[in-house]
Amino acid sequence: MDNLELHNILLKNYGIKKYISPKEMNITDNNCEYLGIPKMVLMENAGKSIADEVVNYLVKNNKNKIFVFCGLGNNGGDGFVAIRHLIGYCDYMDKISKSSGFIRFPSLRSEITVILLGKEKEIKTYESKENFKILKNIGELDFRLKIKEMACPNEILKVIKNIKTEKENVIIIDAMLGTGIKGELREPFKTVVNELNNLNKSNNIKIISVDTETKGLNGDLIITFHKHKLDNELNKTNLKKIGIPPIAEHIVGWGDLKALSKINPDSHKGDNGKVLVVGGSKEFFGAPILSALASSKIVDLVTVASVKNTMDALRNYPELMGYEIEGNYFGEEHINEIVELSKKYNVVILGNGLSVNNSTKKFVNGFLMEMDKLNKKVVIDADAIKVIEYENFIFNENFIFTPHKKEFEYMGLDVNNINNIYGIPWSSTIVLKGKYDLIFNKNNIKINKTGNAGMTVGGTGDALCGIIGALFCKNDAFISGCCGAFINGYAGDLLLKEKGYYYNVIDIIDNIPIVLALYG
Ligand SMILES: NC(=O)C1=CN([C@@H]2O[C@H](COP(=O)(O)OP(=O)(O)OC[C@H]3O[C@@H](n4cnc5c(N)ncnc54)[C@H](O)[C@@H]3O)[C@@H](O)[C@H]2O)[C@H](O)CC1
Numbered sequence: 233m234d235n236l237e238l239h240n241i242l243l244k245n246y247g248i249k250k251y252i253s254p255k256e257m258n259i260t261d262n263n264c265e266y267l268g269i270p271k272m273v274l275m276e277n278a279g280k281s282i283a284d285e286v287v288n289y290l291v292k293n294n295k296n297k298i299f300v301f302c303g304l305g306n307n308g309g310d311g312f313v314a315i316r317h318l319i320g321y322c323d324y325m326d327k328i329s330k331s332s333g334f335i336r337f338p339s340l341r342s343e344i345t346v347i348l349l350g351k352e353k354e355i356k357t358y359e360s361k362e363n364f365k366i367l368k369n370i371g372e373l374d375f376r377l378k379i380k381e382m383a384c385p386n387e388i389l390k391v392i393k394n395i396k397t398e399k400e401n402v403i404i405i406d407a408m409l410g411t412g413i414k415g416e417l418r419e420p421f422k423t424v425v426n427e428l429n430n431l432n433k434s435n436n437i438k439i440i441s442v443d444t445e446t447k448g449l450n451g452d453l454i455i456t457f458h459k460h461k462l463d464n465e466l467n468k469t470n471l472k473k474i475g476i477p478p479i480a481e482h483i484v485g486w487g488d489l490k491a492l493s494k495i496n497p498d499s500h501k502g503d504n505g506k507v508l509v510v511g512g513s514k515e516f517f518g519a520p521i522l523s524a525l526a527s528s529k530i531v532d533l534v535t536v537a538s539v540k541n542t543m544d545a546l547r548n549y550p551e552l553m554g555y556e557i558e559g560n561y562f563g564e565e566h567i568n569e570i571v572e573l574s575k576k577y578n579v580v581i582l583g584n585g586l587s588v589n590n591s592t593k594k595f596v597n598g599f600l601m602e603m604d605k606l607n608k609k610v611v612i613d614a615d616a617i618k619v620i621e622y623e624n625f626i627f628n629e630n631f632i633f634t635p636h637k638k639e640f641e642y643m644g645l646d647v648n649n650i651n652n653i654y655g656i657p658w659s660s661t662i663v664l665k666g667k668y669d670l671i672f673n674k675n676n677i678k679i680n681k682t683g684n685a686g687m688t689v690g691g692t693g694d695a696l697c698g699i700i701g702a703l704f705c706k707n708d709a710f711i712s713g714c715c716g717a718f719i720n721g722y723a724g725d726l727l728l729k730e731k732g733y734y735y736n737v738i739d740i741i742d743n744i745p746i747v748l749a750l751y752g
């Protein structure tokens with residue numbers, strides 16, 4: 233069974249998530265674009281679904297004045313689209329004679345007032361800017377559409393005071409903030425939310441929120457998209473599908489890379505990650521160096537702990553540091569010193585070129601026991617996977633395994649006998665390599681399609697570990713596994729375009745910064 237089939241089978245086992253976090257929604261949104269669905273299309277679908285719901289509300293409750301408070305992000309953009317569709321329900325005549333053969337639409341007899349809480353030039357995204365421009369084009373000619381750009385709380389207070397005096401029935405649409413909110417509410421949003429909450433006491437006013445209620449707002453109805461958001465009260469939320477395919481939540485794309493923690497410009501040496509690579513042996517002295525080179529493209533400090541042969545080879549790489557152990561293989565006698573050494577690093581990458589024998593078996597099992605106690609983040613690859621005694625092994629959430637199919641079977645998990653994968657018991661993250669990489673743990677599963685046949689060249693697994701280990705310094709295991717697989721494969725895809733299949737792992741490693749610059 234290939235990983236694509238396995239993914240489809242396992243997906244059923246994960247079931248459908250009812251809620252989605254803002255971070256997951258953002259990743260999904262961006263991965264829709266990766267799948268080829270423009271954000272503009274999603275915004276159009278979202279805005280139309282708002283308008284349809286508002287019109288229903290209008291007809292049922294005979295409301296006919298609308299005030300839309302819009303933010304500067306895509307929540308505001310949804311608001312702009314909704315207004316355009318609401319105008320589309322308008323007609324120029326108050327009465328429509330039967331003979332004219334017009335179908336009776338719920339006509340909005342009076343105006344729609346749009347309050348942009350800022351200046352047009354402050355609107356953040358392309359799709360939002362474009363939709364605001366369209367509204368201005370319409371507003372110039374259709375006097376029922378009044379557009380105001382306001383940032384000063386006092387000006388806004390005047391508008392809200394006028395709403396208070398309205399005799400007619402009013403709908404207020406909250407398109408201020410959605411899933412992009414960060415931290416405590418800033419002005420002028422804070423004033424608006426407080427005033428709208430006071431306003432909402434009168435029964436001729438109803439408040440409808442786009443996607444989520446702006447923090448602190450207590451409205452009457454929320455129209456949310458694609459999946460329920462954790463903060464929304466379900467009993468006043470209508471869920472609208474806007475054309476996001478389920479796979480958008482399960483494909484690894486640039487949306488995942490955009491969600492990686494960013495380098496802090498004021499950081500000091502070591503703040504952006506320190507990786508310790510524990511691997512190598514008399515025969516296989518190069519593998520840990522490849523892993524370390526890949527990590528060194530992303531983090532500040534990388535040290536290779538290994539045997540003399542590796543140290544000799546390491547001299548050619550001044551960007552890497554070395555820690556030499558006695559003997560030709562890691563053994564029980566090395567556990568304490570490497571545990572001590574590991575305390576200075578954020579992540580340990582274990583296994584590349586370690587060799588499979590009794591000595592390394594004792595080292596790996598004893599060392600991982602200590603890593604579990606220290607809650608240390610470890611990427612476990614290749615020979616380390618082969619020597620772990622799984623029967624009483626603790627798969628904790630700080631471990632990432634990077635097996636190919638054969639190594640996966642060492643873990644007692646045969647892809648052709650998936651029953652023992654169902655109900656995955658562990659918190660650890662697995663990156664199951666293949667034509668399609670599967671990244672999964674007990675909560676999530678994603679599939680990565682970057683990469684090509686040129687990646688069969690030696691060392692690409694070592695490079696993958698290095699990337700994952702580096703990302704793991706500042707990110708959680710699942711997103712590190714996903715992005716590591718994406719970056720490694722995408723680096724290979726760039727080379728395929730440039731050189732055909734004839735590239736090696738050093739070419740891949742050199743391409744890591746290019747992929748991160750493109751999407752990170
Ligand atoms: N996910 C989807 O499939 C779709 C989502 N859409 C809508 O997009 C918003 C999320 O848009 P985003 O631009 O990421 O964020 P917001 O518009 O919610 O807010 C960003 C905006 O707000 C400012 N801001 C952030 N924090 C604060 C704060 N504490 N106080 C004041 N201002 C704040 C920030 O500077 C930005 O200007 C989602 O909810 C949906 O409505 C798509 O349009 C349709 C598909």
Ligand SMILES: [K+]
Nearest residue numbers: 406409442444
């Ligand atoms: K909102």
